[in-house]
Amino acid sequence: MSDIARRFPENPLLLPKDLQPGVPGLQIISLLNPGVFRFENKTWLLVRVAEGTVSKEGVIYFPVLNATGNMEVIEVPLNDPDLISTDARVVNYKGLDYLTTISHLRLLCSDDGVKFYEPEGFRPVTGSGYLERFGIEDCRVTQIEDTYYLTYTAVSDNGVGVGLKTTKDFKWFDDKGMILPPHNKDCAIFDDRVNGKYYALHRPSSKEIGGNYIWLAESPDGVHWGNHQCIIKTRSGMWDNARVGAGAAPVRTEKGWLEIYHGANEKHQYCLGAFLMDIDDPAKILGRTVEPIMVPTENYELSGFFGFVVFTNGHVVNGDELTMYYGAADEFVCGAKFLISEILNAIV
Secondary structure, three states: OOOOOEEOOOOOOEOHHHOOOOOOOOEEEEEEEEEEEEEOOEEEEEEEEEEEOOOEOOEEEEEEEOOOOOEEEEEEEOOOOOEEOOOOOEEEEOOEEEEOOEEEEEEEEEOOOOOOEOOOOOOOEOOOOHHHOOEEEEEEEEEEOOEEEEEEEEEEOOEEEEEEEEEOOOOOEEEEEEEEOOOEEEEEEOOOOEOOEEEEEEEEOOOOOOOEOEEEEEEOOOOOOEEEEEEEOOOOOOOOOOEEEEOOOOEEEOOEEEEEEEEEOOOOOEEEEEEEEOOOOOOOEEEEEOOOOEOOOOHHHHOOOOOOEEEEEEEEEEOOEEEEEEEEOOOEEEEEEEEHHHHHHOEO
């Protein structure tokens, strides 16, 4: 497999021990998949912070938000016959699925794009309401004029959908609610309108008919979405044969809209690839990489909370250079650089 990523020598940039838990009594299990944006001449990350409880022999715990928005920890003996616990990320108890961790979004910034810190005066972005009782995850940030659009995965016992918040200063947020209902995630809004319309990539899922494919939607206002079209599917026998999903906002290039996406195989191993959309009609696919452009190879990508994973939903573009921040092994935040021209040359 090919790999054209130029990883930061400082990787991992952030580890769970680098931050303090947001809730007393919980511990940070993983840092994952940051949204990325420029604000006040700094590079910012909206890092997904996954928290859980300290393990105890013979018992499993999973945290949820109750009706008042406060944390509640459910405790179940491992020998409970109603418990199915075969995945480090999800358990099934009495027929319902629960996450073993609960996630919120933490703001960090950097002057050099390498060393990140938590600035004063910026609060974490947390789940609220019955559609976010299991937390919010994997935020993508798109700037259109002076407004930032935050699309994120909203998780609850009702399913997994896409929530939207907008902001101009990251201190006050306008909550638009769930814009795409379950089961849906991996939503990235284009950073420019096309023929007067907003466009977004997203990933609805079906357990019976269809699959985990990338879809395109359009909107008159960035909130209400329709005219959904399936544009990228999994490929049998290849590295992305089990699921595909969008990364960050597509990049406008001379050849079209460039999108870096993640793909996984039947072993849940995640790599990154790219595809190209027509600049005036994003539903028209102009090409796609055959091989991945990034493959888990480093120890911090191969071993962690969930190994053999590179996953991105954020980057900064400067000319031909794309600086990508990504989640590695579902535990660490890392950085890598690509040349956009090199990615375009890999698309056929």
